[in-house]
Amino acid sequence: xxxxxxxxxxxxxxxxxxxxxxxxxxxxxxxxxxxxxxxxxxxxxxxxxxxxxxxxxxxxxxxxxxxxxxxxxxxxxxxxxxxxxxxxxxxxxxxxxxxxxxxxxxxxxxxxxxxxxxxxxxxxxxxxxxxxxxxxxxxxxxxxxxxxxxxxxxxxxxxxxxxxxxxxxxxxxxxxxxxxxxxxxxxxxxxxxxxxxxxxxxxxxxxxxxxxxxxxxxxxxxxxxxxxxxxxxxxxxxxxxxxxxxxxxxxxxxxxxxxxxxxxxxxxxxxxxxxxxxxxxxxxxxxxxxxxxxxxxxxxxxxxx
Amino acid sequence: xxxxxxxxxxxxxxxxxxxxxxxxxxxxxxxxxxxxxxxxxxxxxxxxxxxxxxxxxxxxxxxxxxxxxxxxxxxxxxxxxxxxxxxxxxxxxxxxxxxxxxxxxxxxxxxxxxxxxxxxxxxxxxxxxxxxxxxxxxxxxxxxxxxxxxxxxxxxxxxxxxxxxxxxxxxxxxxxxxxxxxxxxxxxxxxxxxxxxxxxxxxxxxxxxxxxxxxxxxxxxxxxxxxxxxxxxxxxxxxxxxxxxxxxxxxxxxxxxxxxxxxxxxxxxxxxxxxxxxxxxxxxxxxxxxxxxxxxxxxxxxxxxx
Numbered sequence: 001x002x003x004x005x006x007x008x009x010x011x012x013x014x015x016x017x018x019x020x021x022x023x024x025x026x027x028x029x030x031x032x033x034x035x036x037x038x039x040x041x042x043x044x045x046x047x048x049x050x051x052x053x054x055x056x057x058x059x060x061x062x063x064x065x066x067x068x069x070x071x072x073x074x075x076x077x078x079x080x081x082x083x084x085x086x087x088x089x090x091x092x093x094x095x096x097x098x099x100x101x102x103x104x105x106x107x108x109x110x111x112x113x114x115x116x117x118x119x120x121x122x123x124x125x126x127x128x129x130x131x132x133x134x135x136x137x138x139x140x141x142x143x144x145x146x147x148x149x150x151x152x153x154x155x156x157x158x159x160x161x162x163x164x165x166x167x168x169x170x171x172x173x174x175x176x177x178x179x180x181x182x183x184x185x186x187x188x189x190x191x192x193x194x195x196x197x198x199x200x201x202x203x204x205x206x207x208x209x210x211x212x213x214x215x216x217x218x219x220x221x222x223x224x225x226x227x228x229x230x231x232x233x234x235x236x237x238x239x240x241x242x243x244x245x246x247x248x249x250x251x252x253x254x255x256x257x258x259x260x261x262x263x264x265x266x267x268x269x270x271x272x273x274x275x276x277x278x279x280x281x282x283x284x285x286x287x288x289x290x291x292x293x294x295x296x297x298x299x300x301x302x303x304x305x
Numbered sequence: 306x307x308x309x310x311x312x313x314x315x316x317x318x319x320x321x322x323x324x325x326x327x328x329x330x331x332x333x334x335x336x337x338x339x340x341x342x343x344x345x346x347x348x349x350x351x352x353x354x355x356x357x358x359x360x361x362x363x364x365x366x367x368x369x370x371x372x373x374x375x376x377x378x379x380x381x382x383x384x385x386x387x388x389x390x391x392x393x394x395x396x397x398x399x400x401x402x403x404x405x406x407x408x409x410x411x412x413x414x415x416x417x418x419x420x421x422x423x424x425x426x427x428x429x430x431x432x433x434x435x436x437x438x439x440x441x442x443x444x445x446x447x448x449x450x451x452x453x454x455x456x457x458x459x460x461x462x463x464x465x466x467x468x469x470x471x472x473x474x475x476x477x478x479x480x481x482x483x484x485x486x487x488x489x490x491x492x493x494x495x496x497x498x499x500x501x502x503x504x505x506x507x508x509x510x511x512x513x514x515x516x517x518x519x520x521x522x523x524x525x526x527x528x529x530x531x532x533x534x535x536x537x538x539x540x541x542x543x544x545x546x547x548x549x550x551x552x553x554x555x556x557x558x559x560x561x562x563x564x565x566x567x568x569x570x571x572x573x574x575x576x577x578x579x580x581x582x583x584x585x586x587x588x589x590x591x592x593x594x595x596x597x598x599x600x601x602x603x604x605x606x607x608x609x610x611x
Contacts, residue, residue, distance in 0.1 A: 145323040150586040152549035154331060156571035157579055233446070240448050241553055245568065260451055264557075267454055268462050275458075278451035285446035 028222075031298040038294020044287030052103035059097035060085070064252050066092045077270040087272045090262050095273065099280055102254035105166055107284070109249075110235040113170045114228050117177030122220065125182030129189030130212055139182065146179040155238070159247035169239050169248045177235070181227055185220060192219050222299035229292035233285035240281055256281050310599065317591040324587045325580070329373065332576050333366055339574045343386050360386065373580075382584070383577035387570060392581035396563060402472055403562030406485070407551055409478050413486025414493060418536075421490065422497030427524065429502065437494070444491035450553040453484035457557070470558040481558045485550050489543070496539055501532040534605060541597030545590050 022030075032038055051058050061067075070092025072078055080087045086095040128139040155172045162168040192198065193216070201211050236256075242248035243257025244264075251258055256277040263273025340357040341348070348356075357363045361372060376383060382392035421441065425434040460480060461469045467480050504510065505528055513523045552564030559565070563582060570578035 141323075145320060145327055147545075148320050148587045148591055149324050149327065150545055150548060150583055150590070152552060153567050153571050153579065153583055153586070154328065156568060157332065157574065160572050160574060237448050241450060244450055244553070245556070245572070247572070260454070264454055267458050271458050274451070274454050278448060278455065281448050281451065282443065282446045285448075286442060289442065289445060 028298045032294055035294045035297060037290050038298065041287045041290025041292070041294060044283060045291050048103065048284050048287060049107060052100060052107050055100045055104050059094075059100040061094040061097040063093065063097045063101040063254050065094070067094070068092070070094070077266070077273060079270075079272060086276055087270070089259065089273050090266060090270070095259075095276060098254040098259060099256070099277055102256050102259055102277065103280060103284070105249055105253065105255040106236050106239055106257075106281070107232075109166050109169050109173070109239045109255075110232040112166075113173040113177060113235040113239075114231050116170060116174040117231070118181055118224060118228055120174065120178040121181035121185055122217075122224070124178065125185035126189050126216070126220065127212075128182070129186035130193060130216060136186070140186065143179045143182050146176060149176070151176040152238075152241070155242065156245065156247060159242055164247065164250040166249060169242060172242070173235050173238055177231070181231075184223065184227065188220055188223060189216060192216050226292060226296045226299055229288055229295055233288040233292075236281065236285060236288075306602065310595075313595050313598065317588075317595060320591055321584065321588055325374075325377070325584060326370075328580055328583045329370055332574075332579065333369075339386065339576055382581045385570070385575055385578040385581075387573050387575040387578060392577050395566070395578065396581055396585060399561060399563045399566045402560060403551065403555070403564060405478065406481055406555070406560060406562060407548075409482035410485035410489075410547075410551065413482050414490045417486065417490035418493030418497060422494035423501065423524070423529075425494065426498045426501035426505070429498075438498070441491035441494050444488050445495075447488045449484055449488050449550045450557050452488065453481065453554050453557040456480045456484055470560075472559070472561050477558075481554050481560055484554045484557070485547070489547060489550070492543075493536055493539065497532060497536050500535045501528060504528050504532045507531075531605075534601070537597055537600060541594045544593050545586070548586055548589070 067084075067088065070078065070084065070088035077088045077090055077092070078084065084094050084096070086099070089095050089098060124139050125143075128136040155176065158172045158175070159168055162171070198211060198215055201215050206215075239248055239255065240257035240260070243255045244261045246258070246261060249255035249258055251262065259277040260274055263270060263277075267274045340353050340360065340362055343360070344353055344356050354363075361369055364372075373383070380393075382396075384390065385392050385395050388395050421437045425437040425441075428434050457469060457480060461467050468477050471477055510523060510527055513527045514520075518527075548564070551562070552568055554560070555562045555564035556568055563585070567579070567582040567586075569575075570582065
């Protein structure tokens with residue numbers, strides 16, 4: 001496509017050529033495809049998502065099945081061998097299968113927590129910026145307060161009393177997660193509101209709700225995409241931290257965090273139970289970070305270096 | 306300037322008060338019975354009622370809130386339900402190890418971050434830049450509690466250089482400090498790199514070079530001062546995260562600091578203790594943000610506050 005355009009430029013006068021102006025999204029896609037780091041990140045994320053979503057097909061065993069031959073005679077986990085590609089855990093279960101199924105929960109929590117946080121942030125931050133007034137003050141002061149709270153501590157307290165599980169982790173992360181993006185979306189809406197096309201829409205009599213949904217909201221899409229990609233790894237790390245403290249996803253359901261917890265009791269004799277899930281987290285977070293950086297550069301040309 | 310600082314200090318108190326109320330309400334609406342947590346699962350209904358009365362839990366929430374605020378204004382944070390000691394003494398006892406670890410980790414973060422960030426900016430597009438930035442990307446993706454365990458395994462057990470956790474001299478301090486410091490240093494290295502590169506494109510840097518100043522002084526005197534601004538800002542904003550990371554690493558290493566204590570208190574629903582820790586940490590965060598804003602004005606004469 002790019003080459004074709006150049007060819008046209010060279011051979012034909014611009015006025016008669018079939019030269020389309022490139023749209024914002026086409027530009028962004030082109031920038032993205034040229035960024036090797038971003039592509040690597042994208043491939044990693046795609047790989048992790050496909051493998052974990054396809055857990056029933058990719059996992060060699062049932063993640064909850066305890067094997068007689070999965071423990072040594074003294075009841076210790078066994079290291080990687082032909083039957084168990086990554087060894088077994090403290091109860092003689094196949095570690096690889098548990099990692100694949102555990103990844104499913106971790107990704108699910110990361111994605112859901114961000115859908116909720118960003119949804120709330122769009123609603124509150126966006127309308128705070130658009131309507132202003134006392135509502136704006138209320139929302140922004142609440143954001144200030146939430147950002148001044150040591151969130152991990154309160155997440156621990158909340159997770160202690162709520163019934164353990166993915167839903168609780170999503171809830172707990174979202175309670176604190178909406179604050180920062182609200183601030184970002186608000187400031188964006190503030191500047192979008194001033195732009196001529198909003199005035200134009202109003203001048204032909206568009207209703208407030210129509211302006212907000214059809215003219216302002218689409219402008220926020222790039223920020224939403226970038227923010228979502230960048231925040232998923234943070235949620236995955238928080239889930240791992242909570243599960244590691246025994247408060248997130250509770251056994252026997254595997255999650256990367258609680259597998260590390262189960263291995264931490266015997267990290268000297270069976271280090272693979274600790275090391276492997278950590279590597280999974282690292283790879284996933286790395287993938288999302290690379291992808292997020294690339295998307296930011298591609299979607300926001302002003303910030304490009 | 307003085308008026309600005311006065312207003313900001315006032316604002317810190319307002320935020321702290323709101324944080325306190327928010328936490329109080331959150332702890333109150335939590336669907337659990339703290340008295341049960343204190344008494345244990347086998348306590349009789351009478352014993353539970355007694356405990357509830359002695360902790361003031363039988364009062365309506367506004368009375369409890371008023372009592373708490375009244376005590377707080379007199380500098381009394383209440384007594385820990387778990388340790389049965391005043392919250393303030395309990396925190397004061399656990400504070401020195403946390404400060405020690407926090408400073409050590411901060412030092413690791415700063416030294417590594419500045420060295421790596423500067424090296425990659427000065428030698429950009431060379432192998433040094435590529436290697437350091439790849440390492441930084443990997444370090445950023447490390448869950449720090451896991452990194453702590455891995456350090457313990459390899460440098461405490463496989464090659465037994467360092468003790469396997471616990472509190473003591475310098476040897477005990479090194480691994481936890483690196484476990485917290487390394488992931489954060491990567492973050493700072495990246496920020497410093499991009500800010501250095503931005504500043505080095507400025508006209509006054511070209512002027513400094515043009516007048517024949519040696520590169521060392523150009524970077525040291527002219528570039529660094531301006532490039533450090535975003536780093537300082539990040540430090541202020543990041544402190545909350547940093548403390549969270551510190552808490553998890555304290556748990557891994559059995560480091561007897563406030564972080565470990567706060568995690569325990571939160572898990573046992575020791576409300577006064579949790580409130581105390583929240584107030585301490587958010588106070589620290591608010592103060593550091595204030596200091597950063599003031600430092601801004603000192604570092605950069607262009608910044609004027611009204």
